Amino acid sequence: MKKKLEMLEQLQEIDTQIDVLKKAQSGLHAELNVIEQGLDVAREELAELNTQVAQLTEEKQELETGLITEQDNIQRSETNMKEIKTNKEFQAVGREIASARKLTAELEEQILQKVAKVDELSAEIAAKSALLAELEQNSSQRRDEKQSEVNALQKDIDADTARREAITKELPVTLMKRYTKLRQQRSGQAVAFARDGYCLGCNMNLPPQLFNTLYRADELISCPHCQRVLILKLNQG
Structure with missing residues (x-):
């Protein structure tokens, strides 16, 4: 994944x-x-x-x-x-x-x-x-x-x-369909970074349990607010 x-x-x-x-x-x-x-x-x-x-x-x-x-x-x-x-x-x-x-x-x-x-x-x-x-x-x-x-x-x-x-x-075809639909719905941005407990796509707070799941990176997680696919980005330094 x-x-x-x-x-x-x-x-x-x-x-x-x-x-x-x-x-x-x-x-x-x-x-x-x-x-x-x-x-x-x-x-x-x-x-x-x-x-x-x-x-x-x-x-x-x-x-x-x-x-x-x-x-x-x-x-x-x-x-x-x-x-x-x-x-x-x-x-x-x-x-x-x-x-x-x-x-x-x-x-x-x-x-x-x-x-x-x-x-x-x-x-x-x-x-x-x-x-x-x-x-x-x-x-x-x-x-x-x-x-x-x-x-x-x-x-x-x-x-x-x-x-x-x-x-x-x-x-996978299903993933591409999901990605394409999200791009159409979200002004061309289907993927959003998650950082410091927030979705940087919509700037909304993410539930702690969802944010913790992102660390494992073993499944596709969507933002509950904007539905974009979330990718964890940690602060550097």
């Missing part, structure tokens, strides 16, 4: 170490996700700017088409004026030309505004593209570093898992 208790203690130490390694690995994966999210945000911002430029360019082209149409109307009306015979018709065409010229001026102003906005956004796109390129380079380096750490941790986890399997093969 003493050998089984020693193996349980070793198993608990290995499992605790694996838990620590997996937690660190999880943290690294979270950092990798943050890196990717940062890149995604930068790319989305750049894509949105490009979408705005495309929309403005399309609107500018529509305005330019309208401007050409109005300019053609003005030219046609001015040509027609040469053939007008009555003053009334002359005045009507004159009003049409004046209205078309006003609309032409408005279209030209709107086109200039679109051009200015496109130029502004294009400059912003150039700046953000440069920042994104730098961010991608830095992120690639950081990602490689984090992934190397993840891989190193996985190597340690694999080594500890191999040690764990070697121990579990030597322990």
Whole structure:
């Protein structure tokens, strides 16, 4: 039984170490996700700017088409004026030309505004593209570093898992089921040390007769309070 208790203690130490390694690995994966999210945000911002430029360019082209149409109307009306015979018709065409010229001026102003906005956004796109390129380079380096750490941790986890399997093969199935259930119920700690009359797992006082039984180490003893398997640890010195 003493050998089984020693193996349980070793198993608990290995499992605790694996838990620590997996937690660190999880943290690294979270950092990798943050890196990717940062890149995604930068790319989305750049894509949105490009979408705005495309929309403005399309609107500018529509305005330019309208401007050409109005300019053609003005030219046609001015040509027609040469053939007008009555003053009334002359005045009507004159009003049409004046209205078309006003609309032409408005279209030209709107086109200039679109051009200015496109130029502004294009400059912003150039700046953000440069920042994104730098961010991608830095992120690639950081990602490689984090992934190397993840891989190193996985190597340690694999080594500890191999040690764990070697121990579990030597322990009875019923004992392993009990150990596994206790780990699930007790925040990963199935084994607790007993010292100076106390269970160090829950810090509760142990009955004297139970504590005395621990000295013999001829059976598995559980804490009556937290049910963890108890292993006697005497004060050193």
